Each structure stands twice: as C-alpha cells, then as structure tokens.
Amino acid sequence: MVKFIFSQMANLLSSGIIANREIPKKYVVPPGKRHAQAGFIEIPIIDLQDQKNSTQNILKASQDLGLFQVINHGIPSKLMNDAMKVFKEVFDLPPEERSKINMKEDLNQVCRIYTSSYNYDSEEFHFWRDVLRHTCNPLVECIKFWPQKPENYREIVGEYVVALKDMGKKILEQITQGLGLEKGYFASELTEDNILTINHYPICPDPSVTIGLPRHKDPTLINIVQAAPVNVPGLQLFKDGQWFGFETAPNAFLVFVGNQLEVVSNGKMKAVVHRVVTNASKARTTAVFFMSPTMDCIVEPAKAIVEAQDCGPLYKAFRYKEYFDIHTGHDGDRDTILESYNFKIKQSSIP
Structure with missing residues (x-):
C-alpha cells in the first residue's frame, strides 16, 4: 500500500509530469468517452433565508435537475476565500512537504493526496485531476x-x-x-460519514482527449460543492440526452443530490449525472463536502414516503458498504450502479 500511495504522489499532475505539452498516453481517453459539445443551463438559486419558499424550491430543483445552488447560507465569504487559498497552496508545496500528508498505510487513511482515483493502477485511463482527501468525523481526531x-x-x-x-x-x-x-430523520447514521475532497484540475494542453471526471452519480446522500470561479468552467450535468455547462452565482454553494437520497426518497429526488471537463487556459480547484451514511447503515426508502405514494418501495434495502464497494471498485461510468437495487428496472430487464 505504501508503494501504491507514493507512486501516485510521484505522478501528481501538479508536480509537473507533463513534458513538451504532450498528454501522457495513460491520460488519453478513448474516443467514445471524450466530452462532446455542451449546451448551457441555469441552475436554480435558492435563498436559504427565504424560509417561506426555500423548502419547496429545493424539492422542485432536486426533482427536476438533482442539483441546486444556495445563497445566504451563513458561511462568510472570507472563510470561503481563505479555505480555497490554502487548498491551492497545498498543491504548490514542495514534494517533500506533500509527502508528509501520506504517512499511513491503509486506503482509508485520514488524509492523503493522490492523482486520478483509487483505482489508479488498474483503471483503463487516468482522470486529469489531483486529489486531496480529508476524513472529517470525528473532527477532533481527524484534524490531527x-x-x-x-x-x-x-x-x-x-x-x-x-x-x-x-x-x-x-x-x-x-x-x-x-x-x-x-x-431529525437525517440526523442519524445516514449522514455521519463526512469527507472533504479537494479536486485540482491543472491546465490541460489538449482538453479534447482528456477528462477531469467521467460521467457518474455520487454515492452519497448529498454533496456540497464550492466550485471554481464562474470564468473557469468545467462541471457539466446530463439531462434529456444532452450535456450542459452552467455557472455558479458569486459566494454560492452547489448542492448535488446523491444516490442514497434518491433511495430514501423512493425516487422522488433524483441523483444528477455529471462530469468534469478540462481546461486549456486555467487550472480549477473545487472543494466537495460529502455527507454519507456510515458503512454499516442500512439504506432503504423511508416508510412514510412509501406509504404516502402507495406504490411500494422502488429500491431494496442494502448495507451502504455493499454499495460503496461496488462504486469505488467500478472502473468506468458510475451512473447506472443504482439500477441493480431498483425493483422495477431489474424486473423490466428480465427476458
């Protein structure tokens, strides 16, 4: 495991492994998986201080797009800016300083820095990103x-x-x-696993043959994202058979619906299919806060919702670790994994 971790560190894109503006062969994405031209879509902006309308606006956006952005959220812009500043500075540290981050041998270590994904040694192609991952719960222990x-x-x-x-x-x-x-329904083991991931997407000499992250749905309950400035595009969502880029409002956070919330809501809220494309002129750094179930948590449709819908549960109950292991071990697009837990989709696929 130590060899695995340090081999990824040596290959960090932010360490300057790119020579003569040539894309390393392992980062070249097969033609069928490269990003195509995308349209533009507006993401709903929800004022969290507007208590009269924010709840219904969140539900509508979650049903229509699986994504919304929030303003007046209570987090000072200074803290947002300070956090992004130190995140970027980590990727500029000398190699000997960055190596101190990866000091534990287990895959689930509290904090580590690596490139592409967990499956670096086996994946078909690498993603054009470096990652700084923090375990956050319990904070008093992890922060050390x-x-x-x-x-x-x-x-x-x-x-x-x-x-x-x-x-x-x-x-x-x-x-x-x-x-x-x-x-308090979600004030339980459904949200007790928290991870903060910093994704750094360096300038790419040829965005047409690379991908920052391929199409996927998130394995979490929700993700809260502080995205790059509006003049550094990269995030795209998939809707009605087409990819769309979008902008984030100043000082806003994006909130992504994950697969576990789709299950708990019995399909009322939809996890969003999205990806990240690369940029030829500017680097991008984004912060993603994952709110997920604990590994031993049993995830299933909420009984109150199933009873109100009077259609039965759409998803079977499962232990979150079972799902997460499939998600992290899957080398490819991760937007269809949840289908194996959906009763109707499984039944319709039977000859």
Missing part, C-alpha cells in the same frame, strides 16, 4: 492528521468543515420537511 502547511491550514479548514456540516444539516432538515418525514 491533516496538513500542517500552509500556515493555519488546520485552523481554517477545520472552521470551514464545521460550517459546511451545519449548512448541510439545515438543507437536509428542509428536505425532511418537504418529504413529509419526521423532524
């Missing part, structure tokens, strides 16, 4: 293993994580109300 440089990193990112978790709880409580579930 986070980077010590740049200065004040742990202080800034610790405050950032607490603020993101509080905002996520507020959003999920509004979703609870909108779905007609009992108060």
Whole structure:
C-alpha cells in the first residue's frame, strides 16, 4: 500500500509530469468517452433565508435537475476565500512537504493526496485531476492528521468543515420537511460519514482527449460543492440526452443530490449525472463536502414516503458498504450502479 500511495504522489499532475505539452498516453481517453459539445443551463438559486419558499424550491430543483445552488447560507465569504487559498497552496508545496500528508498505510487513511482515483493502477485511463482527501468525523481526531502547511491550514479548514456540516444539516432538515418525514430523520447514521475532497484540475494542453471526471452519480446522500470561479468552467450535468455547462452565482454553494437520497426518497429526488471537463487556459480547484451514511447503515426508502405514494418501495434495502464497494471498485461510468437495487428496472430487464 505504501508503494501504491507514493507512486501516485510521484505522478501528481501538479508536480509537473507533463513534458513538451504532450498528454501522457495513460491520460488519453478513448474516443467514445471524450466530452462532446455542451449546451448551457441555469441552475436554480435558492435563498436559504427565504424560509417561506426555500423548502419547496429545493424539492422542485432536486426533482427536476438533482442539483441546486444556495445563497445566504451563513458561511462568510472570507472563510470561503481563505479555505480555497490554502487548498491551492497545498498543491504548490514542495514534494517533500506533500509527502508528509501520506504517512499511513491503509486506503482509508485520514488524509492523503493522490492523482486520478483509487483505482489508479488498474483503471483503463487516468482522470486529469489531483486529489486531496480529508476524513472529517470525528473532527477532533481527524484534524490531527491533516496538513500542517500552509500556515493555519488546520485552523481554517477545520472552521470551514464545521460550517459546511451545519449548512448541510439545515438543507437536509428542509428536505425532511418537504418529504413529509419526521423532524431529525437525517440526523442519524445516514449522514455521519463526512469527507472533504479537494479536486485540482491543472491546465490541460489538449482538453479534447482528456477528462477531469467521467460521467457518474455520487454515492452519497448529498454533496456540497464550492466550485471554481464562474470564468473557469468545467462541471457539466446530463439531462434529456444532452450535456450542459452552467455557472455558479458569486459566494454560492452547489448542492448535488446523491444516490442514497434518491433511495430514501423512493425516487422522488433524483441523483444528477455529471462530469468534469478540462481546461486549456486555467487550472480549477473545487472543494466537495460529502455527507454519507456510515458503512454499516442500512439504506432503504423511508416508510412514510412509501406509504404516502402507495406504490411500494422502488429500491431494496442494502448495507451502504455493499454499495460503496461496488462504486469505488467500478472502473468506468458510475451512473447506472443504482439500477441493480431498483425493483422495477431489474424486473423490466428480465427476458
């Protein structure tokens, strides 16, 4: 495992492995999986202080797109800017400093930096990204293993994580109300696994043959994303058979519906298919806060929703670790994994 971790560190795109503006062969994506021309779509902006309308607006956006953005969320713009500043600085650290981040041998170590994905050694092609991954729960224990440089990193990112978790709880409580579930439904093992991932997408000499992340749905309950500035595009969503790019409002966070929320809502809320394309002129750095079930949590449609729909559960119950292992071990597009848990899709596929 140590060899695996350090081989990925040596190949960090941000370490300057690109020579003569040539794309390393392993990063060239097969023609059928390269990104095509995309249209443009507007993502709903939801004011979290507008308590009269925000709940219904969140539900509508989650049903229509599986994605919305929030403003007036309570996180100061200074904290957002400070966090993004230190995230970018980590990828500029000298190799000897970055190597200190990867000091534990297990795959689920508290904090590590790597390139592409977990499946680096076996994947068909590499993704054009470097990753800094933090385990965040319990914060008081995890923060001791986070980077010590740049200065004040742990202080800034610790405050950032607490603020993101509080905002996520507020959003999920509004979703609870909108779905007609009992108060505190998601204040349980459904949300107790928190990961903060920083995705860094360096400038790419030829975006036409690379991909930052391929099409997928997220394996989580929800993701909260602080995206790159509006003048550095990259995120795209898939809707009605077409890819669309979009912009993020100033000081807004994007909220992605994940597969587990689609299951719990018995299909009322839809996980969004999305991807990340590369950029020839500017690097992009995004922060993603994952709110997920614990590995031993049993995920299933909420009984109150099933009874109200009077159509039976669409998904079978499963242990989250079972699903997560399939997701992380899958070398390819990850937008259809949930179908194997859907009763109707499985039945319709039987000859």
